[in-house]
Amino acid sequence: MELNKNDVNDKDEPHLRPNDSTTITDRSTHDITEPHDAVTGPIEPLEPVNTHSMEEQSLETCPHEEDISDNTSKHGNITTDTNEDDRVNAADSASTSVSDSRLKSAVSDSRVSSEVIVEPETCRENMEISDNTENMVDNQQQFMAVHSENTSDSQTLQMYSPTLLTQVGFEPDNYLRGCKWSVDGTKVLTATNENKFYVYDFPLDVDTQSNVSEMRHSRVISETGGVYDYCWYNQTSDPSSCTFLTTSKDNPIHNWDANTGQLLSSYRAYDQMDELTAAYSLCYSLDGTKIYSGFKKMIRVFDTNRPGRECQSRPTFAGKVGGQGGIISCLAPSPQGNLYAAGSYSRSIGLYYEPQGEAVFVFEGQQGGVTHIAFSPDGTKLFSGGRKDPEILCWDLRKPGQILYVAVRKVETNQRIYFDLDSTGRYLFSGNHDGMVTVWDTQQPPIKLRPDTDFVLKSFQEFRAHNDTVNGISLHPTQPVLATSSGQRHVPSLDDDEDLPSDTDSDQENSLKLWLCK
Known part of the structure; x- marks a missing residue:
């Protein structure tokens, strides 16, 4: 299979981002204990800042990705830059201990331009990116300096022509x-x-296509409502105890045994009317002891070992204080263990600090x-993608709100299109609307196509x-194997003759495929 070089051209330029306001939530008004740092003790609470409250998005119904009308909006372009030495020093200090550091924030005229977990000596001065070529080169050199810290001796995924190992197809309407x-x-x-989940077993000694037989599911698990999200238990190393969580419309969070297909436990959330409410997103904490679940303007946290209705409710939006509004559509734990991130259909991303879930930063x-x-x-970096949005944004968490590249x-469409990173963090994979899989090398320096746009990673x-x-991309944790899934909702045209094949029939494909990337 031939792999084409995909040079970014004019049509792939990132969208211009006029200035917008950004909200940083001050949690001092909530009855929440101040967080403690493992090294330095109590962290100073965030000082109130002059912010504009985020506009609440009125979404009253449970969202399928395709069923919610999209509010597309252009947002401010980050214009933060310092000289090369200061930025390299900032990257170096951010990778050290958090001793004597404090969480501070500042709102710029566009996106958040703030410092977090850095030494006091770190440069905090913000300047607009210069249009001249010299500063462009400085940014590329700084980017390489940041990535040079992240090189790993672990096995790197070798990218050659992917070979199709095996595949399985589904019915036309069952995408x-x-x-x-x-x-x-x-x-x-x-x-x-x-609303069904299919579990497929996979041998771990795969070297060639002949080692993989035809894919046959080992279990099929059904839910009664539309599926919102699902995730594997992240601490399992024993195949005999392989479990995963699901959340669907009008149902509690279910914990399933992937080997037997049995329901092991349920986690129920209730609203202010004491009625069962379904989570829209979920994930485990880094150590697997907590379950984070996303609701409208709310994150609820369950104890993994205590199924039932007992949970901790953490509002993400509070009246005049502001915060992260809308439906919490996706969640992810930080590898550093003390943070987790939440994405919202209101186009915002929030960083929350454990153990009480205080909001550290909210940016758009x-x-x-x-x-x-x-x-x-x-x-040190957070990647995000959105509905009807062609950009995967790479956020620099050393300076939350600053974009490294696009x-x-x-x-x-409104459909959720997944992306994934390999175990070293070097290669970024993403699906596309046109059936292609795109790969980026994150260690390559990005380029700036125009002075008024973000840096672009080709x-x-x-x-x-x-x-x-x-729509689905997932890299095997230990083997050079890529799993991809496809399909979307196709609405027949009113002009189509039922007796004649549609022009789009040849483009419909609902399938799961495994690729060998070596």
Whole structure:
């Protein structure tokens, strides 16, 4: 299979981002204990700042990705820069201990330009990016300096022509909603539009295509409502105890055994009317002891070992104080353990500090509602993608609100399009609306196509994986194997003759495929 170089051209330029206001939530008005730092003791509470309250998004119904009308909006372009020495020093200090550091924040005229977990000596001065070529080169050199810290001796995924190992197809109207590997790599899980989960076993000694037989599901698990989200338990190393969580419309969070297909436990959330309410997103904490679940303007936290209705409610938006509004659509724990991130359909991203879940920063930048977020393996960067939004944004968490670069893909619907990073954090994979899979090397310096746009990371490989939208991307945790899933809702045209095949029939493909990337 030939892989084409995908140079970014004019049509792939990031969208201009006029200035917007950003909200940083002051949690001092809530009855929440002040957080304590593991090294330095109590952290000073965030000081009130002059902010504009985020506009609340009126979403009253439970959202499927395609069923919610999209509020697309252009947002401010980050214009933060310092000289090369100061920025390298900032990166160096951020990678050290958090001793004597404090969480501070500042609101710029566009996105948040703030310092977090840095030494007092770190430069905090913000300047607009110069239009001249010299500063462009400085930014690229700084980017390489930051990434030089993250090189790893672990096995790097070798990118050659991917070889199709095996595949399985589904009925025309039964499109897939992503795919995910278990933490031990022995199983791959996918959800379908018929509200069913299919579990497939996978051998760990795969070297060639002849080692993989035809894919046959080992278990099929059904939910009664539309699936919102699902995730594997992240602490399992024993295949005999492989479990995963699901959340669906009008149902509690369910914990399933992937080997037997049995329901092990349920976690129930109730609203102010004491009626059962479904979570829209979920994930485990880094140590697997907590379950984070997203609701409208709320994150509820369950104890993994205590199923039932007992949970901790953490509002993300509080009246005049502001915060993160809308439906919490995606969640991810930080590899550093003391933070977790939440994306919202209101186009905002929030960082929250454990153990009480205080908001550290809330910033905006996505053109559409945020549908997927992922931390880099070292925890210094956060990647985010949105609905009807062609940009994957790479946020620098050393300076929350600052964008390192933009990776451009094709997303034309409200459907959730996943992306994934390899175990080293070097390669970024994403599906596209046109059936292609795009790969970026995050260690390459980004370029600036125009002075008034963000830096762009050019893709270096692209291959056709499906004939329809590639909505699921998941890399095997230990093997050079990539799982992809495809499909979307196709609405027949009123002009189509029922007796004649539609022009789009050849483009419809609902399938799960495994690729060998070596």
